Amino acid sequence: MEKLEALKKNFGYTAFRTGQERLIDQILAGRDVLGIMPTGGGKSLCYQLPALMMAGTAIVISPLISLMKDQVDGLVENGVASTYINSSLSGAELASRLEGLRRGDYKLVYVAPERLNTWEFAEIARGLDISLIAVDEAHCISQWGHDFRPSYKEIPKFIQRLPVRPPVAAFTATATTFVKEEIKVLLELQRPFEVATGFDRPNLYYSVAKPQNKLKFILEYLKKFDFGVVSHTGAKETSGSMGTSDGPSGIIFCATRKTVDSLTRELQQKGYPVEAYHAGYDSAQRKAVQENFMFDRTKIIVATNAFGMGIDKPDVRFVIHYNMPKNMEAYYQEAGRAGRDGEDSDCILMYAPADVVRQKLLMASASVNASVNASADDGGEAWTEFGMDGASFDLSSGIDRETLMHNNLQTLVNYCHTHECLRGEILEYFGEAAPAEGCSKCGNCLNTSQMVDMTVEAQKILSCIFRTNQRYGSGTIIKVLRGSKDKKIMEWQLDKQSTYGIMSAHSENLIKEIIMHLIAQGYIQMTGSTYPILTLSATSKQLLKGETQFFVKQDRLDATTVSKKEKLGRSKGSVVMTEAAGGLYDHLVALRKRLADEKGLPAYIVFGNATLVEMATLKPQTKEEMLEVKGVGEKKYETYGHLFLEAIRGFRG
Incomplete structure (x- = not known):
């Protein structure tokens, strides 16, 4: 059967997307491949179609139970004999599927990496005619990536034990240049053919919000859609003029389970069709919530990152991060749940300093509990004392790993404070060129707020950092600038500094905002640690000498002022x-x-x-x-x- 014939017959398409055909041709020729394609870019087809056309059975290594089930359900609906093997199966179901695997009944079998080197599966695999090994979410093998899974290290061992090495195809949507090289080395790919179709998602509108009241912001945003909100009287109301009568779908990501539960209750009390999802619920409840969302019975999901990777719903119109994720890769992947059908969709990141503190606490906890490893098919639960979901980390490289985590978090903090094109910031992070004139479709490019000259204020901050010998963090610097009588300030005799109290008329929030913009624009550097120290960069001298000016958008300054009610x-x-x-x-x-x-x-x-x-x-x-x-x-x-x-x-x- 020819490629296009199989594509039309089994998947209903008449043409390939960018990059797909080149990867498929190389797999069919027996070559290893590495595909880096954005969420929604069609990675799955790149290994599903060759598996269908090649003799034998393809093994697909996938990290999430929910993702396996969705993929297999879709393949079976398309007439492709497929199955999955993971911990969700009963003993009888597992035995039946393993027997079918022995007989060669399946063209594709999805397995979790934890399953590969179990005695029974390894024995069966050695007797199979394996056409292909596909590694989905391949970035999970790199401890420098954002979603490291120690069990992925078992993949090359599994391949080495096979009597005949099949072609290996690795795919990911989120890999920096460094992580891409790690994937090739750690998976032991042999002269892989590489395709990177780009990280840009033109239909996504990226923006950053810094509301003083996050709940109020969410409620105002949701008014633009028609969810058919049920009022407290039980009558159905229209919550906005946009959208169809069926309403859009959206995901709101939160950092902790407590926040998920709290926000869900608030939205339910307002009549919104919303459910909560996190790893604190049992598997049956999580499955029911996910199915309600996929079948449009529930329009809004409030979730931890446990809801991230395995969601393939094409018509998600918005993804809101109520709290900051841990780094740019996590944000890009989770925001990428939006607009998989190519239609315009919103990706909103809500910033608050408390979110940064929370992430640093989680990182510190991960360092203390470095020996905790993921054990379930869909990832472990480290940091449970924080109510956080996610895979655990192998921190065998000690402080280097922790420093990297802090630096990656700071990159996302800088993203929240830049005036540059947000799409460009994301693309540059992943090694691609930013749009020369901006994208004209992100919160920064469309922001018409006036630029305010804050050069004098910036010079005072830089001078304070310099005169205190670049030994302190932002909290101490702000106290010195505002003339604080704090005990430590007096003990350290920082009240004797010439910069003591020179910004006493400015609020703490305003000084903090200016500092974050100075960091984002490269005038200040931060050490990568739980308690980072501020130091001056080489370019800060130009600003201190008045050779360059420093500007901040008016709306960013307005966000730091205390509201009338608070006053x-x-x-x-x-x-x-x-x-x-x-x-x-x-x-x-x-x-x-x-x-x-x-x-x-x-x-x-x-x-x-x-x-x-x-x-x-x-x-x-x-x-x-x-x-x-x-x-x-x-x-x-x-x-x-x-x-x-x-x-x-x-x-x-």
Whole structure:
């Protein structure tokens, strides 16, 4: 059967996409290949079609159970005899499929890398006529990649034990130049034919948002679509004018399970068709949620990265990152769930400094627990104390690996603070040229906000870093600039520096924003560690001497200012509140008195007046929002926070 005939008969297409035919021809000729193609670029066909045309059985090594099932279901629907072998099968099912494999019943069999060197599978494989070994998500073999799976190191051992070495085809959508070379070496590819079709996804609109209230931002964004939202009265309403009556599909990624559950409840209370997905749920529940999404019974999924790699739904119109992922590769892959059908789709990354801190804590935890390894077919769960999903890391290279992780995170932080084309930043990260004049289709290229000259402010920051001998992190530098009376500042005699207090009129948030832009533009460098130190780059001298100017977009500066409501809540003098806020304040004061009386404590020990004013003004609705209120820490929240949340939600004054 000819290629095009098989393509039409089994897959329904009449032509190949870019790069597909060249890879297929080389596989059919018996040559190893390495294909680097973007999500939605048609990687699977590159090994499925040759497997169909070649004698014998192809073994496809895949990292996720859900991905295997979707691929096999699709192949069976197309009339291709296929199966998968993983831990989701019962004993009887496994025995039946292994027997079918022995008989040569399948053209393709999908297996997890953990399965390869089990005694039974290895014995069966040695007796098979293996046409091809395809390695999906090949970047997982490199510990320098973003999704390292130690079990991928078993792949070359498995191949070495076969009586005849078949051609090996490796595919990935997310590999830097360095990781690409690692794949070739570690998989022991023999003179592989390489195709890289590019990382650009022209239909995706990339943007960065820095909202003070993330939930409010999400709710405002979702209004543009028609989900047929159900109101609290039970009546169906229209949430926006865009979209079809069926509504679009979207994914909101969160860093932790707690955030997933909290945000899901908030959206469900607003009537949105949303479900939660993370590895804390049992496999049956995760399977049901995924099927609801794939069959359009659920329109929005709020998930950890456990929902990432195995999702092939073509009509996802938006992917929002509620929290920052750990690096650019993870962001590119997860954002790439959007627009696989080629239609315009949004990829929004929501930035908050707290997200960076969270990722650094996760990295520190990974270093401490370096011996933890993935054991399940769909990846292990390291960092469970943080409620985080993901494969574990082999940190055998010690600090080098940790430094790389911090540097990769900083690259994504810089992405959130650059004025350059966001599409160009992504392409350059993966070794491709950025559009010469910008892409005209990202949040930065379409941003018409005025550029503001912040040269003087930047010079003050650079001078402070220099005069404190480039020994401190951003937190200390900000305290010096603002004239803080912090104990450590006084002990270290940093109050004696000439730059002490020279930016006392500027808010902490504003100085922090300028510092992040200075880093993004290359004037400041950061050490790659949990507690990074700021140092000056060579180009900073030009800025210090006034030989160049430094600009920041007006809207970025506006995002650092405290809102009117926050100013009311934090003012030191008399506070002018709305009547409703004043009524809620009195309600909270009464609750505080009752709790304090029960414990025999002074009222201010529960919460201070300023904290109650801020609660009454901002009216937090979730734990995350409550923890943003000044004076509410984790311990205070555990003791009292939920009671005050209930009081705020239930207040009808």
